[in-house]
Amino acid sequence: MRAMPLNDLPYSLFEEETESLPAPALCTVDEVMAREVLAVRPDIDLRTAAELMLEHSISGMPVVDEENRLVGMLSKTDLVRHRLEDDVEASVELLPTGQHFVDGTTAADVMTRQVLTVPEGSSLAMAAKIMATAGVHRVPVVNPTGALVGQLSTTDIVRWVAGLP
DSSP: OOOOOGGGSSSOTTOOOSSOOOOTTTSBHHHHSBSSOOOBOTTOBHHHHHHHHHHTTOSEEEEEOTTOBEEEEEEHHHHHHHHHHHHHHTOSOBOTTSOBOOOSOBHHHHSBOSOOOEETTOBHHHHHHHHHHHTOSEEEEEOTTSBEEEEEEHHHHHHHHHTOO
């Protein structure tokens, strides 16, 4: 199969947008973020948290208290880091099947406590800049009391750029 010049294709890969998007500085995170966010309590055990991440195909989730205030983030990286530390310390009991015994460790024990957040109403441009500078792919969006109101991910931003719901 030979390559075709772009101008010979039956459609253009670079068609002009029929509707222009609002400038990122004018668009707020509230317009783009996910409002339905899977969050967990600090006392959830790690096995259940890992199962939730796998079941919902997510790599991390906010940890909130009883008033829905953000207290941390739990990521797959946190789970792996904890597991590796346990293996190195040889404090994990091997079961006959090769599985590891879960000792009651909770999200509060391994979560990241210093969490980068974005206030609701922030401009999308500011949030994207914060995410890019910090090298993170998701940030919780919080109200003035620190309660979780949503989460903005790089996927949400890409959807917005593509004009997708």
